[in-house]
Amino acid sequence: MxxxxxxxxxxxxxxxxxxxxxxxxxxxxxxxxxxxxxxxxxxxxxEGFIQSTPARLNAALLGLNVQAFIQIQTDSQTAETHGSIAELIGKHPEIVAAWTLTGEADYIFRVYCRDLSRLNDLVQKELLPHPAIGRVHSQIVMDQLKDETALPLT
Missing domain, CATH: 1.10.10 (Arc Repressor Mutant, subunit A)
Incomplete structure (x- = not known):
């Protein structure tokens, strides 16, 4: 800066x-x-300091009542594995953010679903059967205390 x-x-x-x-x-x-x-x-x-100016939407008013974080552990660390995970992320609009991580999990996804049934379908029918995924651990958000997009500028 x-x-x-x-x-x-x-x-x-x-x-x-x-x-x-x-x-x-x-x-x-x-x-x-x-x-x-x-x-x-x-x-x-x-200069790239401002990347975009999206609108922040109210998930609850849009019927997206369940927010969760899903940790993914892959079976292998290959280019094919990471490519297939990237493709999976792109196919599911419920996955609103995804990160690669150090530590036990390889990825973490932030997801919004209309209800628990849809979250269950995403996990049971899309993630667990995926050939590159070895382990899935999901955590449902009970209450959100802070959700800032602003970066700390000092």
């Missing part, structure tokens, strides 16, 4: 909280002109 000044950091902080903030609103907060904000934002996008 060597070439980000304090105004860039402030702009990124504001945009993380509400990407729909207008240049005029941000300009008033930061004591700059709207055109300066616009140019800075364009530069931050062009």
């Amino acid at each position: 060597n070439h980000l000044d304090s105004k860039d950091i402030s702009l990124l902080t504001i945009l993380q909280k509400n990407a729909q903030s207008s240049a005029l609103e941000i300009a008033e907060t930061l004591g700059m002109s709207a055109s300066q904000i616009g140019r800075r934002r364009q530069r931050l996008e062009a």
